[in-house]
Structure formats: C-alpha cells, structure tokens
Amino acid sequence: MRNIVFVLICFYSSFFLSAQEKETLFTINDSPFYTDEFVRVYNKNLDLVKDDSQKDLDKYLELFLGYKLKVQKANKLGLQNEAKYQNELNSYRTQLAKNYLNDSKVTNSLIEEAYERTKNEVRASHILVLVDESATPADTLKAYNNIMNLKARAEGSEGFDAVAAKYSEDPSAKDNKGDLGYFSAFKMVYPFENAAYNTPIGSISNPFRTRFGYHIIKVTDKRENKGEITVAHIMILKPNNKDAVAELKAKQTIEDIYKKIQQGENFETLAKQFSEDKSSAVNGGVLQRFGAGQLTSPEFENVAFSLKDKDQKSEPFESKFGWHIVKLIDRHPLQSLDEMRYELENKIRRDERSLIITNTLAKKARSKYPVSVENKTLSKVKTIVTNEYYNQNWSIPENLNGFDGDIVIINSEKKINTKDFLNYLVAQQKGNVKTKPISSLVDELFEKWLDEKLIEYYDNNLENEFPEFKYVMDEYRDGLLLFDLMEKEIWVKAKTDTIGLKKFYENHKNEYLWKKRLDVDILSSTDSKTIKAAKSYLKKGKSLEYIKEKLNKEDKVNVMVKSGLYEEDYDVLPEFKIDSEGVTPVISKGNYYFTALVKEVKPSEPKTIAECKGKLINDYQQFLENNWVNELKKEFTIKVDQDVFNKIKKQLNK
Structure with missing residues (x-):
C-alpha cells in the first residue's frame, strides 16, 4: 500500500510551470484551494493516465476534491503532529534536498571517474606507517621520512613483500605481506583508491596519506570486472x-x-x-x-x-x-553509465568523495549569501578558549557576560548567537585537534562552523529558491498524511474488523470459489512404454515406491511423480478431462507422456475465509474506501466556485 502512496506522489508531482493568476477554486471548511495547484497537477496527470475518462475535468475535480478531503480529515485528526510522520517527512526532505545541495559538475565528474574504475579490479599490496590525522608537524614529518625510507628499501634488493612483512604497521601484513587482493571502486578509502588506479602494474606508488597514515602501494595486477550473468x-x-x-x-x-x-x-x-x-x-x-x-x-x-x-x-x-x-x-558486460548513475551517486554520498561536493557547496553559499561577522565577538571568544582544549578538558565559562549577542548574520536575516559557536567548539574538542596556537585553532574551527551554517541556511531556503522543490514537498506532505490516514481508517480496520469482514464475505461468498480440485498423483516419462507400464501398475493398486523401483532401473530415472491437491486447470490436468476417481488414460504433451491416479474429485465450492483472506481483505479495503469519500462529504462543508472552474475548463480545453 505504501507503494500506492508513492504513485500518488508522482501523480501529484509537477514541473515548474509559468506563473498563472491564482484564484480560489473551492473551499473545505473555509480552507481555500487554488487554481494554480489544480491546473499544475492536471497537466502533469495528462502524461500519466491512459484512460481518457480520467482526463474529463469534471471527473478530475471530483478526484481532486476527494484527495483534499482525506488530507483535511488527517489534519483534523492531528496526524500531522505525530512523531513518526514528522520523522518520515524530514527524512524525505533530506533525500530530496540532496539533488539541490550537490554541485552537478563536480558530482558528474566523480560519477564518471567511479564508473571508469568499476570496469576493472586492481590487485595491490601496501605498506603503512601510522600517523594521526591531527598529528603535529614534527610527528607528520617523522612518519613521512619513515615511509620514504621504506619505499627506497622496497625498490631495492629487499623487495616489497619482505619490507611489508617486516615493517608495515598494518597488523595483517606479517601474514599476507601487505597483499590486499582484488578490489574495485569504493572498496578502499578514496586516496588509497586513487593511488591504486593511477599506479601501473609492477610499479610502486609515491607516498600518499589517508586518515590512517602514510602508505605506499605496489600494483600487482589489473583485470576486467566479471560483469553480470x-x-x-x-x-x-x-x-x-x-x-x-x-x-x-x-x-x-x-x-x-x-x-x-x-x-x-x-x-x-x-x-x-x-x-x-x-x-x-x-x-x-x-x-x-x-x-x-x-x-x-x-x-x-x-x-x-x-x-x-x-x-x-x-x-x-x-x-x-x-x-x-x-x-x-547468458553473460552480460558491465552496465552502462546511465544504468549505474543512481547507484554510483549514492555510494559517493557515503564516501570521502562527498567532502569534495560539500566544500564546493560551501563556496557556492559564501558567494551567494552576504555574511557579516562580529570580529570583536570572535576575538573575545579566543580569549576564553584555553590550552585545556588540547587535553579535551576545556568547558564554556559559567560567567558569559558579553557573549549574549550574535556572532554571525547571514543574508541580512539569519542571526546566529555566539553560544551556538561556543557549543560547536565543545563538540569539536573530542576530535583531538592539534592546530596551534589556540587562536589559530579557533579561527580554523570558526571557518568550518560557518561553512556548516551557510549550507544549513541554503538547505532551509530551498523552498524559496526552487519553486519545484516546494511543490514536491507540499505534495509529499499531503501524500504521507493520506497514507497514515488510510492506514488508520481503512487498512488496519479491514484487517482487525472481523465482524465487518465476515459480513462482507457472506455477502460476496460466491466471488471466492475454488474451481473443481483433484487430489492426484501425476506420473511423467519421456517413454510411452514406460508410462503405459506405470498406468498398468496403478490399475493393479501398486504403490508409487513400487512403481519407481520397477521402472527406474540401471541408475536411470524413467518415471517421475508429483502429488498434491490441484485445481482442474493445473499444469497437464486439463488434458486428462477428469470427471471421476481412478487411473486416467495416457496423454502426451510436448516430449512427455503422462498418466495420473485420481484419489478424490472435489467439486467447485466457496473458499473459507482463511483460504481467501488476502484477496478478501483487499476487496474489503476497496469497499470501505469507496464509501468513505461520501461520508467525508457529509462531515466537511465544500463550496466550489463554479465560475472559476468554468474559466479553468476553457483555459485547459484550448
């Protein structure tokens, strides 16, 4: 049923159309609904429906009214305030916003690079020298010198494998000599992947850094991706x-x-x-x-x-x-770029590559929105952040006189209080940062915080920046409410209202019938003599085990048996034209010969509730829904402006 709602969302989704004069088309309990929305969704619907009757504007108005009545009922019940609804709506907005928060040029470049890499798998070995991401310059230089020394030794007489086994700080290297096996795009951290794909077979890379430390790799093989089968x-x-x-x-x-x-x-x-x-x-x-x-x-x-x-x-x-x-x-080569684009984009979002996109977006937001920074306030913040920060022991002083104002104003409207930045500093303290002196660290963290706030502001204003985003969100909001309402008023009721379900079943019992059913053993063979012998044994009352023992000889399967209670049109049963119990004549179909032992013939009869419950519940749900809109029309006051509707009809029928 949730899929139905998403179809409805598509049904009501639309592209941005040229602006039209906005008039009230109808009201429900004095809440207005406007012509621009009606025209927009009707035009979109024209491309989706195949039944010309659904293009009839009078009928479409009835559908549109019914939809809005259900949404109004949901709001009346307060479903829009439930935590589950709010969480799902926010989750959807987050997903939809990703299309607007990406730099398409950067994203497409990363997708194309990833696609090219998925065409091949790389086999590589590595040597690792551990160093923390926030290590001091001295520790970083020490690690770099170490990896350079190991590179020289690996390229010399000792060889890569021996140096990896003895000196690599990857614990597994002692056993595998640094060999990581075959891998493709997204299997390793992005800098490691870059080095692997850019190093020729048999060569050793220059040192490169990941969040784990410094590496060198030796590429030992590259092969084509296996594709699909x-x-x-x-x-x-x-x-x-x-x-x-x-x-x-x-x-x-x-x-x-x-x-x-x-x-x-x-x-x-x-x-x-x-x-x-x-x-x-x-x-x-x-x-x-x-x-x-x-x-x-x-x-x-x-x-x-x-x-x-x-x-x-x-x-x-x-x-x-x-x-x-x-x-x-069949075997299938790797999918095309267009076929893999969505999958690759999702992987990029979860990968280190996403930082490239985020940084690009931050730059875009900085150029789009003017930012005013209270530098005096920022200077005062620097005076209260002490070197205890490096030990993760710093806390915001209790006496914060003079820090109640705003530290940043974005786009002349979004004011952000200084305490927001101070709380950010506390949270970032856990990252074991090491930039010195402390004033430089505060400046560095301020810029990261400001980037986040700019992206957040851009995100929160998508409805104002992109009308089509607003349309989709409004329509999803209504669709999600409709789903929750349908679940509450129709779907759950259909499953739990046992009295109503039983009454509906009794009134429609003849719509849920078994066809004539046969309890049979069906014997098959590719050899007519074998199947005739099997038929003869059946007539003599021999068991299936006896028949298989007699006819399946010399390690050769000559006859197979399938048993069960089947409706009369199952598989080969119609060929027998069975009316009574007993052994059937031999019939042929394709390359096979069949005979059957009919143990019981059950006439057509109504299914029990248990036997047809799935379809019965679906039909009962539809019955409830068909009567529901009529009840809603009695509950709410509806006023349609017929003059406005006639004007819209003329416009759309041109």
Whole structure:
C-alpha cells in the first residue's frame, strides 16, 4: 500500500510551470484551494493516465476534491503532529534536498571517474606507517621520512613483500605481506583508491596519506570486472527441520532430475515440473541477472560464475537453501553509465568523495549569501578558549557576560548567537585537534562552523529558491498524511474488523470459489512404454515406491511423480478431462507422456475465509474506501466556485 502512496506522489508531482493568476477554486471548511495547484497537477496527470475518462475535468475535480478531503480529515485528526510522520517527512526532505545541495559538475565528474574504475579490479599490496590525522608537524614529518625510507628499501634488493612483512604497521601484513587482493571502486578509502588506479602494474606508488597514515602501494595486477550473468536453476528445498530422511529424499530428487538432464530431457521443462523455487519455476527456472557479491549464497554464486559456455549445466550442489542445478543462460558486460548513475551517486554520498561536493557547496553559499561577522565577538571568544582544549578538558565559562549577542548574520536575516559557536567548539574538542596556537585553532574551527551554517541556511531556503522543490514537498506532505490516514481508517480496520469482514464475505461468498480440485498423483516419462507400464501398475493398486523401483532401473530415472491437491486447470490436468476417481488414460504433451491416479474429485465450492483472506481483505479495503469519500462529504462543508472552474475548463480545453 505504501507503494500506492508513492504513485500518488508522482501523480501529484509537477514541473515548474509559468506563473498563472491564482484564484480560489473551492473551499473545505473555509480552507481555500487554488487554481494554480489544480491546473499544475492536471497537466502533469495528462502524461500519466491512459484512460481518457480520467482526463474529463469534471471527473478530475471530483478526484481532486476527494484527495483534499482525506488530507483535511488527517489534519483534523492531528496526524500531522505525530512523531513518526514528522520523522518520515524530514527524512524525505533530506533525500530530496540532496539533488539541490550537490554541485552537478563536480558530482558528474566523480560519477564518471567511479564508473571508469568499476570496469576493472586492481590487485595491490601496501605498506603503512601510522600517523594521526591531527598529528603535529614534527610527528607528520617523522612518519613521512619513515615511509620514504621504506619505499627506497622496497625498490631495492629487499623487495616489497619482505619490507611489508617486516615493517608495515598494518597488523595483517606479517601474514599476507601487505597483499590486499582484488578490489574495485569504493572498496578502499578514496586516496588509497586513487593511488591504486593511477599506479601501473609492477610499479610502486609515491607516498600518499589517508586518515590512517602514510602508505605506499605496489600494483600487482589489473583485470576486467566479471560483469553480470543470467542463469536458470532447479532447486529442491531443504526441509525446515533437521530430518535426515527428508534431507536424503531432497538430495535423491535433485540427483534424479540431474540424471534426466543427462538423458537429454529439457532443463526448462524439468524446472517447471519439479523446481521448488516457485518464483522462477514458471519461467523455466530463469533468475534475474546478478553480479559478483550480490547474492546471499556464495556457493550458488561461485558455481554460477564457474560456468563458461551458454547452456552449460552444473552438477547438483548444495547451498544453505537447498539443492540446485544451474544452467548458464547468458553473460552480460558491465552496465552502462546511465544504468549505474543512481547507484554510483549514492555510494559517493557515503564516501570521502562527498567532502569534495560539500566544500564546493560551501563556496557556492559564501558567494551567494552576504555574511557579516562580529570580529570583536570572535576575538573575545579566543580569549576564553584555553590550552585545556588540547587535553579535551576545556568547558564554556559559567560567567558569559558579553557573549549574549550574535556572532554571525547571514543574508541580512539569519542571526546566529555566539553560544551556538561556543557549543560547536565543545563538540569539536573530542576530535583531538592539534592546530596551534589556540587562536589559530579557533579561527580554523570558526571557518568550518560557518561553512556548516551557510549550507544549513541554503538547505532551509530551498523552498524559496526552487519553486519545484516546494511543490514536491507540499505534495509529499499531503501524500504521507493520506497514507497514515488510510492506514488508520481503512487498512488496519479491514484487517482487525472481523465482524465487518465476515459480513462482507457472506455477502460476496460466491466471488471466492475454488474451481473443481483433484487430489492426484501425476506420473511423467519421456517413454510411452514406460508410462503405459506405470498406468498398468496403478490399475493393479501398486504403490508409487513400487512403481519407481520397477521402472527406474540401471541408475536411470524413467518415471517421475508429483502429488498434491490441484485445481482442474493445473499444469497437464486439463488434458486428462477428469470427471471421476481412478487411473486416467495416457496423454502426451510436448516430449512427455503422462498418466495420473485420481484419489478424490472435489467439486467447485466457496473458499473459507482463511483460504481467501488476502484477496478478501483487499476487496474489503476497496469497499470501505469507496464509501468513505461520501461520508467525508457529509462531515466537511465544500463550496466550489463554479465560475472559476468554468474559466479553468476553457483555459485547459484550448
């Protein structure tokens, strides 16, 4: 249902249109709703709907009125004040704002760089000399000299591996000689990644610094990304409980299926008949394509990627989910840049690369908004920040006379109190900063704080800067309220109102019918003589185990059995034209021959509430919603300005 709301958001979202005269189209309890919004969302809706009846303006006004009535009801109930609603609205705004807080030129450059790097994987070894990000110049120089010395030794007779094992301060180096294996973009911190991709195979990089310290790396190999593959599989599930007999039966079943594949039977047909992965079985076992590292089963992934040729099939193997046979359908090269753009952009936001974007935005905000700094106040702040700051023992003095005023004014309107900056200083103290003297440290932290405040101001003013941002936020706000209201008034009620649900079921019982059902054992074979023999055994009352023992000989599976209670149109059952219990004639379909033992024929009958509960609840929800708008029209006073509406109709029908 939440997806429905997001469709509604798209339904009501719009691009910025040329300004129009704004008039009141209708009121709900004296709250006005204007023509500009109605025209905007109607024009957007024209591109989304396929049913011409939804383009009818009179009908569209009814839909629009119904939507606004529901939002008014939500506001009346106070749903807009609930913490869950506020948190989700703020979370959405944060996500939407990211599109406006990025420098598109810088972001696109980073996306393109990352895409180029995803085309290859690098194998590299490294040597690390630890040094803190905020180390003193003396400690930094010492670490740098150390890494330069190790670089010279690694390039000399000792060799990189030996120097890494003996001197690298990465604890794992003693065992792996600094070897980090293969990696691609986003797997390492950004400076490390830069060095790896910019160093030729066999070469040692110049020293570079990350937040961990100084590194040198030796690139030992580069290879193409494996890309993605499409496979089909046949799966027999593991039993839920540790049942040795059931586990053995599952293993035996997959082995029998594999023998039939080796005998030349069609993989897709066997998948449809026997695979217990119901979502893929209907498609002949075909799965959505995937890349390395995307599955939750390494065993499955390893076997799938080991297949080299199209239509090549694996032997049966076990994963944590069950037993599988995999067939390679196709290999796919790396996705295009456009296909990967969204994924790459999200990764950049979580990566050190994001600092490049943030710094660019801060510069943009500084150029956009005039900033007035009270330098006298800043100088006074420097007098109360002591060297205790370096020991993380500094605190704001209790007596702050003279610090009650503003230290910064942004865009002549946003005043920020000095105490805000003082609290920031306290918080930054935990970062173990080491810039000296203390006055220089205060200046450095002030500039970082001011950047944050400018970006925050820019963010808070997006609605004023970008009308389309305001439209989307207003419409999402309403859509989210509608979701919460629907959940409260319709969806939860449909699930919990057992009396109402039962009454609805009784009035519509004939809409929830089982078709005629058959309790059957279906036997199949590619050999007509085998299936005739199986039919003969069934007529003699022989068990399924007896039949399989007699007909599956010499390690060859000649007959397979599937049992269950099925509706009459399931799989091959319609071919039998079954009217009564007993053994059916032999029929053929495709390359297979079938016979069946019909143990019971159940006539068409209403499903119980439990058997149709999912659809029943959905239908009951729709029933409640259809009657709900009529009730809301009685609860609220609606006044439509027909003259204004007629004017809008003329304008839109031109």
